[in-house]
Amino acid sequence: MRHVTRILLLAILAVAAALPAWADTIVWRSPTKPLTIGLSTSDYTQIMFPEPIAHVVVEDPSYIDGKPLDGYDGRAIMFQSLLPKMATRAFFTGQSGNTYIVILTTDVPYRTYIEVVDGVAMKQMRESVASKMGPLDVVRAMAQDADVPGITRETYVIPNWFRGNGMTFDLSEIWQSPTVTGLVVHVRNENPQPNEVNLPAVVIPKTSEWGNLRFASMENLRLAPAGQPNDKGVLFLVFIR
Incomplete structure (x- = not known):
């Protein structure tokens, strides 16, 4: 692919x-x-x-x-x-x-x-490129902040989108193709102790228009205590419609 x-x-x-x-x-x-x-x-x-x-x-x-x-x-x-x-x-x-x-x-x-x-x-070609991208391709593009033909990017800032396990999740960007939705989410540790993001346990607000969550990735799962360096991370979510 x-x-x-x-x-x-x-x-x-x-x-x-x-x-x-x-x-x-x-x-x-x-x-x-x-x-x-x-x-x-x-x-x-x-x-x-x-x-x-x-x-x-x-x-x-x-x-x-x-x-x-x-x-x-x-x-x-x-x-x-x-x-x-x-x-x-x-x-x-x-x-x-x-x-x-x-x-x-x-x-x-x-x-x-x-x-x-x-x-x-050109539009048809861009859509063809986007339709052949799998979840890993979308995550890679989001992590590299690289534009992809056929995928639109929209700044969609929702501070405190949801909270869980002493962490705050801020939605910052949405990537859309004809079949895939990617979300860029900034995670902040609010605990005075180190904290770890448990991806399988992350429960996000339900939004049917994005489809089904198929992939989640985060470079830095273990966050430092609040206020310390590395107390934040970026979570990438990919939905398939």
Whole structure:
């Protein structure tokens, strides 16, 4: 599983690495959410789409000059404004059937190169990565404070979330994927004597939306007396839905 997860992570990184260093990127999220791209009268803007474009319709074709670029498998089109001030919509249909609505205008700064990234495909890839992560992978990511594609992180501070055996448990962060919920919990010893966290005996408040508790991990189970160094620790909990 770790091997598959690594391959998918590398695939996401490869998409980002494939973009030219000078490229500005915009994310296409759906056919109902237009993209806005600035044009100039003095230079062309090259737009690179995530797939070959099969058909283009421009509402006001007299406003712009456009031409496809050879050598890009039909993915690249150049545009230049013919007017000092203008705005028009263009409808690009990809080979997959996806429609990219683009507002071409002089009202926003123009860029020489624009890369349109398929946000839907990226979202699906991130979710695929997250769905293949097991409890140990999630705990490792939480312990390393490392962001993972497809897993959202939310600061969710609840001081004194619950108490038990002379210790206080503070909820500080929630990690969410389509199938897994991870909790970061800070533990404080309130006893004047050393105390030990007994993970099997930890009873947390019930919350059905997180699923079933499947894994708990803590680096420092034995806590020093209250007020002394090492009287605190971090507990990681993983739930499966």
